[in-house]
Amino acid sequence: MKRFFIIFGMLVLLALLPAEVYADRLGYVRTVVIDPGHGGHEPGAVGRKVKEKDLTLAISLKVGEYIKENLPDVKVIYTRDTDKHVELRDRTRIANENQADLFISIHCNSVTNRSAYGTETFVMGPHRNQANLEVAKLENASILYEDNYLEAYDGYDPNSPESNIIFTLFQNAYLNQSLTIASLVQDQFRERARRVDRGVKQAGFLVLYRATMPAILVETGFISNAREEEYLASEEGQNHIASAIYRAFRDYKTSQDQLAAAHEQQMLASANTQSQLSQPATPNPPARQSQQNTQPANNIHSNSDIVFKVQFASTSTLMPPDSPEFMGLQNVEFYFHDGLYKYTVGNETSLESAAALQERVQRAGLRDAFVVAFQNNDRISPAEAVRLINQRTIKP
Ligand SMILES: [Zn+2]
Structure with missing residues (x-):
């Protein structure tokens, strides 16, 4: 007993x-x-x-x-x-x-x-x-x-x-x-x-x-x-x-600190953008999207086998992509991991753009959204992804 x-x-x-x-x-x-x-x-x-x-x-x-x-x-x-x-x-x-x-x-x-x-x-x-x-x-x-x-x-x-x-x-x-x-x-x-x-x-x-x-x-x-x-x-x-x-x-x-610094910069940049736009009461993801596209290209686009996504939910049974819980997010993907369906958006080649996307997803109401990384569809930590990307960029 x-x-x-x-x-x-x-x-x-x-x-x-x-x-x-x-x-x-x-x-x-x-x-x-x-x-x-x-x-x-x-x-x-x-x-x-x-x-x-x-x-x-x-x-x-x-x-x-x-x-x-x-x-x-x-x-x-x-x-x-x-x-x-x-x-x-x-x-x-x-x-x-x-x-x-x-x-x-x-x-x-x-x-x-x-x-x-x-x-x-x-x-x-x-x-x-x-x-x-x-x-x-x-x-x-x-x-x-x-x-x-x-x-x-x-x-x-x-x-x-x-x-x-x-x-x-x-x-x-x-x-x-x-x-x-x-x-x-x-x-x-x-x-x-x-x-x-x-x-x-x-x-x-x-x-x-x-x-x-x-x-x-x-x-x-x-x-x-x-x-x-x-x-x-x-x-x-x-x-x-x-x-x-x-x-x-x-x-x-080193990899964790780089990640933290990138996140900090992203938060700073978006805080600046916010105050420049200063248009209250218009949550406008499309505008932020185009804003982001005008930024200079990152030099890591060739590393396409490593992608960052934003994960925002996990469930024990599979939910359809238009579920109201997904707050209207487009192009929702899922992967199955440790007994749970995990839902993501985005296919970002840099941590910076993933962090920007995370912010938009959080603003849409999914406050627990966080950045995940994959290498050839295998889940790796974002820190590891950044390390791998840096390793390649450093090579002559
Ligand atoms: Zn021991």
Whole structure:
């Protein structure tokens, strides 16, 4: 009976989550919370020579130092900077209370198969296989060192199979951006640190599920593998791993900041246009359209495989394009994603014009409209789209 209530409670919680969970966070990256896994009387994985809690602390402090040195406009907050125990819920709370723009939890892997090695980065979401679930279960077992964990984590019980399945239905609200930073980390591990790339994965991690910002959990290598333990314990290995995470953060910040700056400019420009026109009581989308067409052409028109659209609604059953809920918008398209029909307008080749369109859609009464991006019909984050476009424009 107790189990029933726990599961019921979790389902109620899930039902309260917003249907549209893919909003992107728009803004400059100014605060990062770095979370060294485990600590104090909770050692994490234990190798032949070292403990996970010491490696995660050493690597985390190095990541923070690189950021402070090279990106002075970023505030670095650690969930711990000494060898002490911090409960999982407090780690997320620190990030939420400081309104961090990104949460990075740093860990080391451990499995009974001692030949396994390599790096992987997780975001919150449903696991695709048993191995991913095992990683989450192992990391989540930290709560066994905490009091009242059933109450504290919405009934999550690391030993209950049902609990693990239901728990995977939670997703970070910023899944796209979490996936973007996760793949940047794995790119750096593979290309710069020359580590084996086991990929970007999803599983239900207690340390991530309440984060109100993009959040990742990095497994920097297997402490259970003798060679990798040696590497992770060495100064050189820690420097490589930390600088890879730093570089990924730097690239993520660059693309997010560009996005935020573009949005800011757009808002400024439209505020100016507004005051010049100053014609109250005539909401005139067509006039704004022609206004926009007179702007100088952007130099990214050749990147037509990347498009920005404005998403304004999602429903569980398909609605006809002339539905009154669509406020008379023309050329409405939809795509099906994670069990929902999602409706968009526009086919913009630049973020600027997408932001302008978003504004018109919002003025039409669809205030929750936001910009989404696609590459060859696959949904990617706008930040990733901007990064890809910039990459191509920079090339000679
Ligand atoms: Zn760990």
